[in-house]
Amino acid sequence: MLTIVQLYGVTFVLGTAKVVHDAAAISLLPGIVAPHLLQGANSRLGAASSVADSAGSNAGAALVGAIGPARSVLADVVSFLVSAVLVWRIRTPGQHAHPAEARRSFGKDIAAGVRYVIGQPTIRTVIAALAVLSFGLAIMNTFWAYFLLTMLGASPTAFGVIMGVGGVGSLAGALLSPTITARIGVGPTIITGFAVSPLAQVPLLLAGPGRGWQIALAATLAAQLFWATAAGTSQRSLRQILCDPRFQGRMQAASTTVTAGSRPLAAAAAGALALLLDVQAVLAVGALLQVVPVVLLLASPVRALRTMPTSHDAAAMPPAGEGPS
Secondary structure (H helix, E strand, O other): OOOHHHHHHHHHHHHHHHHHHHHHHHHHHHHHOOHHHHHHHHHHHHHHHHHHHHHHHHHHHHHHHHHOHHHHHHHHHHHHHHHHHHHHOOOOOOOOOOHHHHOOOHHHHHHHHHHHHHOOHHHHHHHHHHHHHHHHHHHHHHHHHHHHHHHOOOOHHHHHHHHHHHHHHHHHHHHHHHHHHHHHOHHHHHHHHHHHHHHOOHHHHHOOOOHHHHHHHHHHHHHHHHHHHHHHHHHHHHHHHHOOHHHHHHHHHHHHHHHHHHHHHHHHHHHHHHOOOOHHHHHHHHHHHOHHHHHHHHOOHHHHOOOOOOHHHHHOOOOOOOOOO
C-alpha cells in the first residue's frame, strides 16, 4: 500500500540520520578511550558490528517469515530506541564547545573543518582513498546482487550463505586487527586492506554458474571483508589519534560526507554505464577504480608507518585551525 515516494522519503531520512550518527559516534570514541587503547576499542566495535549485522540479518529473515515484513520493521524501531537510550547514558567530560567556538556560524565551522583536513597530509590522503574506494564499491554493489542471483543463477539460500561467510571474515578481521598491525605495521595493514579489495573482484568477473564458483566467491568475499575490516579499524584509529580533539567531529563529518555522499553518485553512474555496457563490464569499471586508492596510499606517508603515533606525535601536527591559505 506504500508508494515509491513514501519509501524514498523514509530511506532519505534514515540515510541522513545514519550519516550524522556515524560521524558523531566515531568522533566520540577518542573522548572515552585513551589514545593507546583506541585500536583495541575500534577492533571490539568492529567485531560487535559484524556480529550484529550477521545476527540481525538472520533474525530479520526469521521475523519476516513469522510475522510479515511490515510488522518486522517494528523490531527495527525498538532496536533504534534501545540504542538511543544507551547512547544517551554515555557521560564524557570535555565534549562541550567553548563559548567562543559556540558563537561561530555553521558555515564557518564547516569551512574550518575542511581547511583542517586539507592541511593534514595523512588524514587527507586516507579520506581521499576511502572516498574513491567507496565510489568503486558502490558501482559494483549496484549490480552485485543482481549479477549473482540472475546472471550466475545463485539461489537465495546460496546468496545468503555467501553473505554469511563474508560476515565471518569481517568478524575475524576486526578481532585480529591489533595483532596484524603489531606484526606487519599500521601502514602495510591499511594498504593491504585496500589492495585486497580490487583483487577480490577478479573471481567475480570470471565466475560462471555452479556450486564451485559460489564457494570461490564466498571465500574471496570473506578474504576481502577480513582485510577491509582490519584496515578500516587501523585507518580509523590512525585518524582519531592524529586529529586535534577540537576537530574530531568535523574531520569525521568530512570523511563520512565524502564516502557516503559518493554512493548515490556511484549508483547513478552505474546505471548510466549499464546503458552503454553490459553488467559484467560495469562491475569491471568499479573494480578498476578500486586500484586508485592503493596508488594514493603508496605515495603517502602511510606507506612508511609501522606503529600507531603517540599522543606526542599527534601534538606535533600543524596547529588546529591552520590549513592552506
